Amino acid sequence: DVSSVDFKTSHDTYIFPGLINIAGFVPVLTTKNSRDFAEATKAFISAGFTTALITPVGLDDRIVDDRTLDQARANAKDSAYCNYALSVSASAGNVKSLDEEIQADVKYLFIPFQDSVSTQVSVVASHFTSWPEDKLIVTDARGSDLASVLLLASLHGRSIHVSGVRSKEDILLISLSKAKHLKVTCDVSVYALFFTREQFPGSTCLPSSDDQASLWKNLDVVDAFSIGSTPYELASELKKSASPWSGVKETLPLLLTAVSQGRLSLKDIKDRLHDNPLRIFNLPEQVHTHVEVVVGRRSLYSDGAHYWSPLDNVAVAGEVHRVVVHGQTVFLDGALTLSPSGRDTSSST
Amino acid sequence: DVSSVDFKTSHDTYIFPGLINIAGFVPVLTTKNSRDFAEATKAFISAGFTTALITPVGLDDRIVDDRTLDQARANAKDSAYCNYALSVSASAGNVKSLDEEIQADVKYLFIPFQDSVSTQVSVVASHFTSWPEDKLIVTDARGSDLASVLLLASLHGRSIHVSGVRSKEDILLISLSKAKHLKVTCDVSVYALFFTREQFPGSTCLPSSDDQASLWKNLDVVDAFSIGSTPYELASELKKSASPWSGVKETLPLLLTAVSQGRLSLKDIKDRLHDNPLRIFNLPEQVHTHVEVVVGRRSLYSDGAHYWSPLDNVAVAGEVHRVVVHGQTVFLDGALTLSPSGRDTSSST
Numbered sequence: 154d155v156s157s158v159d160f161k162t163s164h165d166t167y168i169f170p171g172l173i174n175i176a177g178f179v180p181v182l183t184t185k186n187s188r189d190f191a192e193a194t195k196a197f198i199s200a201g202f203t204t205a206l207i208t209p210v211g212l213d214d215r216i217v218d219d220r221t222l223d224q225a226r227a228n229a230k231d232s233a234y235c236n237y238a239l240s241v242s243a244s245a246g247n248v249k250s251l252d253e254e255i256q257a258d259v260k261y262l263f264i265p266f267q268d269s270v271s272t273q274v275s276v277v278a279s280h281f282t283s284w285p286e287d288k289l290i291v292t293d294a295r296g297s298d299l300a301s302v303l304l305l306a307s308l309h310g311r312s313i314h315v316s317g318v319r320s321k322e323d324i325l326l327i328s329l330s331k332a333k334h335l336k337v338t339c340d341v342s343v344y345a346l347f348f349t350r351e352q353f354p355g356s357t358c359l360p361s362s363d364d365q366a367s368l369w370k371n372l373d374v375v376d377a378f379s380i381g382s383t384p385y386e387l388a389s390e391l392k393k394s395a396s397p398w399s400g401v402k403e404t405l406p407l408l409l410t411a412v413s414q415g416r417l418s419l420k421d422i423k424d425r426l427h428d429n430p431l432r433i434f435n436l437p438e439q440v441h442t443h444v445e446v447v448v449g450r451r452s453l454y455s456d457g458a459h460y461w462s463p464l465d466n467v468a469v470a471g472e473v474h475r476v477v478v479h480g481q482t483v484f485l486d487g488a489l490t491l492s493p494s495g496r497d498t499s500s501s502t
Numbered sequence: 503d504v505s506s507v508d509f510k511t512s513h514d515t516y517i518f519p520g521l522i523n524i525a526g527f528v529p530v531l532t533t534k535n536s537r538d539f540a541e542a543t544k545a546f547i548s549a550g551f552t553t554a555l556i557t558p559v560g561l562d563d564r565i566v567d568d569r570t571l572d573q574a575r576a577n578a579k580d581s582a583y584c585n586y587a588l589s590v591s592a593s594a595g596n597v598k599s600l601d602e603e604i605q606a607d608v609k610y611l612f613i614p615f616q617d618s619v620s621t622q623v624s625v626v627a628s629h630f631t632s633w634p635e636d637k638l639i640v641t642d643a644r645g646s647d648l649a650s651v652l653l654l655a656s657l658h659g660r661s662i663h664v665s666g667v668r669s670k671e672d673i674l675l676i677s678l679s680k681a682k683h684l685k686v687t688c689d690v691s692v693y694a695l696f697f698t699r700e701q702f703p704g705s706t707c708l709p710s711s712d713d714q715a716s717l718w719k720n721l722d723v724v725d726a727f728s729i730g731s732t733p734y735e736l737a738s739e740l741k742k743s744a745s746p747w748s749g750v751k752e753t754l755p756l757l758l759t760a761v762s763q764g765r766l767s768l769k770d771i772k773d774r775l776h777d778n779p780l781r782i783f784n785l786p787e788q789v790h791t792h793v794e795v796v797v798g799r800r801s802l803y804s805d806g807a808h809y810w811s812p813l814d815n816v817a818v819a820g821e822v823h824r825v826v827v828h829g830q831t832v833f834l835d836g837a838l839t840l841s842p843s844g845r846d847t848s849s850s851t
């Protein structure tokens with residue numbers, strides 16, 4: 154048994170606690186009988202993520218009220234392969250309708266700015282006033298929108314998590330805010346750390362190489378790594394096949410290869426995929442839940458899946474060997490042996 | 503003698519204390535032997551402004567260091583017709599060089615964003631750190647830049663004055679910030695209250711009529727009225743003749759006409775051209791210094807000057823009748839009878 158030690162060496166194998174996917178993207182979220190919840194969480198657990206916070210914004214739908222929350226919950230129930238938490242997205246129309254019941258049933262309030270939605274300052278301000286102080290607010294704001302949201306957070310003295318930071322200017326604003334003790338945390342998409350728009354002409358969801366360099370330089374400001382919708386968007390922008398699996402299993406191979414190159418430490422990963430997410434999102438520990446990874450053994454990336462990956466036939470030096478949940482091996486050497494038994498932990502504190 | 507009463511009625515004549523021009527625009531500021539300082543301050547005093555804070559940004563030059571400050575000071579000395587204060591403009595290069603002597607010699611630090619200058623967040627942050635906490639910072643930031651500057655002000659817990667606000671979004675951000683007790687003040691250019699870009703096709707320095715309506719609606723958020731460079735810019739954009747006099751003498755006729763129409767009160771004007779500027783910029787009172795104005799007598803605007811005005815041959819219902827400085831009448835019925843005896847009050851507190 155490898156339990157009770159969160160972090161242990163054995164040959165070239167290391168053991169992480171069960172990882173947290175803080176920005177789980179489910180493309181079709183609220184359509185009745187969507188299978189995306191099952192597929193996405195199957196991908197998550199195969200990648201070492203034993204808990205996922207589901208971003209309440211899908212490809213064309215979002216969780217904004219009782220009805221859409223119920224539908225997403227119905228899609229998740231009995232089909233989720235890992236523990237999950239649901240959240241709700243702010244809109245101009247739902248300031249008043251996010252009542253105490255919804256507040257209690259979700260993990261956080263998401264304030265969206267990307268994908269043709271740009272929440273007006275007046276709307277953001279209303280949500281800041283009505284959303285309970287003890288519940289988190291998460292946003293994907295960038296540039297001017299980010300400055301506005303951080304200003305409101307500062308004025309309200311409340312905490313905010315910024316998801317998917319990818320520019321020099323934005324990481325600087327967050328760094329300055331942290332230096333002045335604003336309660337701000339942030340995550341960077343793993344794809345934004347390893348791929349650039351120069352490498353994939355035609356992509357707009359990736360940082361420029363200049364912006365990417367500033368993300369690496371400010372890694373101490375980055376509280377968490379995420380997956381988010383970036384891999385799905387990248388595939389779509391390049392007219393390749395996209396899937397709920399897109400970019401999920403690539404996470405640890407990318408990060409562990411950076412470890413083998415000396416660009417990251419194992420602690421950097423554990424901090425940003427477990428310790429900090431647990432703290433920021435106030436999540437329960439999962440006992441006897443571990444991920445065994447192998448570092449340094451070079452192989453060509455391939456997971457035999459039917460979707461495009463920027464890692465297809467690229468050499469990596471790290472992989473997930475085994476995932477253990479509650480003492481049971483659920484994933485071993487590429488094979489998932491698990492029924493959908495993930496629990497809804499949205500309301501747990 | 504009308505002294506000791508700041509505000510008094512006599513027929514249709516009212517008496518203001520000497521007004522403060524908080525954003526005095528001098529087109530050619532630091533070129534040796536420029537006469538713009540004399541012309542601008544002659545206009546100011548003829549318009550009822552007995553003190554002017556000179557914006558440290560001219561048409562193509564700015565006050566950024568010891569040399570340019572000395573040159574502007576030399577241009578002002580013995581040629582200013584009203585009291586004046588000089589300030590310094592932030593740049594990427596002068597964070598370190600704005601030493602204690604310069605700090606003591608100027609009224610405020612100006613952080614410029616308009617006119618092709620856009621100060622980077624990192625530069626703004628450095629200036630916020632090094633500029634003394636007890637000295638004011640003024641900015642013309644808008645939109646995203648304004649949000650960033652307000653964020654930095656909030657994080658530093660320091661006061662900031664925003665000059666030339668002209669959009670709905672910006673007045674909203676400032677309103678929200680004030681509601682949360684951020685130490686922010688702002689001014690609106692008088693031209694922005696009375697002219698729109700719809701009225702002057704081809705102009706970009708004026709608000710849209712929609713934005714203008716929001717400025718009037720949020721007048722309680724507006725601490726001061728200013729002149730600024732808007733009138734000069736408007737004339738230039740319309741390819742009309744511009745001058746240091748542009749838009750200066752139009753100020754009280756525009757505001758007093760609004761009083762005669764019931765859109766403004768005399769107190770609204772006194773608050774925003776005297777009381778609040780005195781407090782915000784920590785200026786000394788000028789004793790026995792008054793402006794007599796006439797309200798309600800309709801006439802065609804004309805000041806016989808050789809530059810274009812949007813008020814040329816427009817009916818107004820207010821004008822400056824007399825300006826008294828230290829008990830002496832210096833302007834009466836259109837005629838200026840004064841030698842250049844303005845004092846430098848930059849360091850006064």
Ligand SMILES: [Zn+2]
Pocket residue numbers: 154155156157440441442443480
């Ligand atoms: Zn265990």
Ligand SMILES: [Zn+2]
Pocket residue numbers: 159170427438439
């Ligand atoms: Zn743990």
Ligand SMILES: [Zn+2]
Pocket residue numbers: 281282286309310311
């Ligand atoms: Zn609050």
Ligand SMILES: [Zn+2]
Pocket residue numbers: 474486
């Ligand atoms: Zn094995």
Ligand SMILES: [Zn+2]
Pocket residue numbers: 503504505506789790791792829
């Ligand atoms: Zn007097």
Ligand SMILES: [Zn+2]
Pocket residue numbers: 508519776787788
């Ligand atoms: Zn007074």
Ligand SMILES: [Zn+2]
Pocket residue numbers: 630631635658659660
């Ligand atoms: Zn400070």
Ligand SMILES: [Zn+2]
Pocket residue numbers: 823835
């Ligand atoms: Zn008279």
